[in-house]
Amino acid sequence: TQLLEQSPQFLSIQEGENLTVYCNSSSVFSSLQWYRQEPGEGPVLLVTVVTGGEVKKLKRLTFQFGDARKDSSLHITAAQPGDTGLYLCAGYPTGGFKTIFGAGTRLFVKA
Amino acid sequence: NAGVTQTPKFRVLKTGQSMTLLCAQDMNHEYMYWYRQDPGMGLRLIHYSVGEGTTAKGEVPDGYNVSRLKKQNFLLGLESAAPSQTSVYFCASSTGLARTDTQYFGPGTRLTVL
Numbered sequence: 001t002q003l004l005e006q007s008p009q010f011l012s013i014q015e016g017e018n019l020t021v022y023c024n025s026s027s028v029f030s031s032l033q034w035y036r037q038e039p040g041e042g043p044v045l046l047v048t049v050v051t052g053g054e055v056k057k058l059k060r061l062t063f064q065f066g067d068a069r070k071d072s073s074l075h076i077t078a079a080q081p082g083d084t085g086l087y088l089c090a091g092y093p094t095g096g097f098k099t100i101f102g103a104g105t106r107l108f109v110k111a
Numbered sequence: 112n113a114g115v116t117q118t119p120k121f122r123v124l125k126t127g128q129s130m131t132l133l134c135a136q137d138m139n140h141e142y143m144y145w146y147r148q149d150p151g152m153g154l155r156l157i158h159y160s161v162g163e164g165t166t167a168k169g170e171v172p173d174g175y176n177v178s179r180l181k182k183q184n185f186l187l188g189l190e191s192a193a194p195s196q197t198s199v200y201f202c203a204s205s206t207g208l209a210r211t212d213t214q215y216f217g218p219g220t221r222l223t224v225l
Contacts, residue, residue: 043214
């Protein structure tokens with residue numbers, strides 16, 4: 001069974017702090033996506049990474065795909081209350097065709 | 112442009128009752144999905160469809176049925192609801208199954224089975 005483990009499960013920080021959340025697996029994925037889900041809403045895609053070692057930036061968010069394509073990280077610089085939400089990673093297995101979702105990291109940024 | 116819509120938003124059922132959740136998308140996507148989201152377990156695929164008139168089982172299909180009679184609609188049915196089916200249900204759609212395709216999600220249906 002292919003699993004994506006996300007850590008930490010919960011994170012509560014002050015506005016302006018930096019943070020990193022992780023998505024790890026023992027399996028290789030051909031791509032890794034990060035979604036953000038706000039309360040009462042469905043997930044919304046933030047980014048897709050496909051190459052081992054790839055780094056993508058989206059304003060204050062930096063996403064990295066591990067060299068072996070088994071893990072990914074999301075770093076947020078100077079977090080803001082608007083960053084509050086559930087961050088989900090989703091992997092597309094090599095040789096498969098159905099996306100696998102992690103359980104998510106719930107982030108709360110206090111003003 | 113409404114994207115993906117789901118009906119209803121909330122529902123409370125008694126054990127053994129039946130209901131149908133409706134998902135509609137206006138993006139002309141071929142692929143549609145039903146997921147359930149439970150605390151600590153992430154999104155789990157129930158059923159999916161690769162086109163009008165076709166459906167397939169996902170990771171947790173037991174107790175659910177689906178139909179895709181029209182391209183834009185994907186229905187999820189519970190014939191005899193059980194408390195274990197208490198969850199938040201999300202519908203999604205995409206243009207394809209490629210590793211870079213984006214899934215567009217609806218706002219969810221919160222179902223409680225008593």
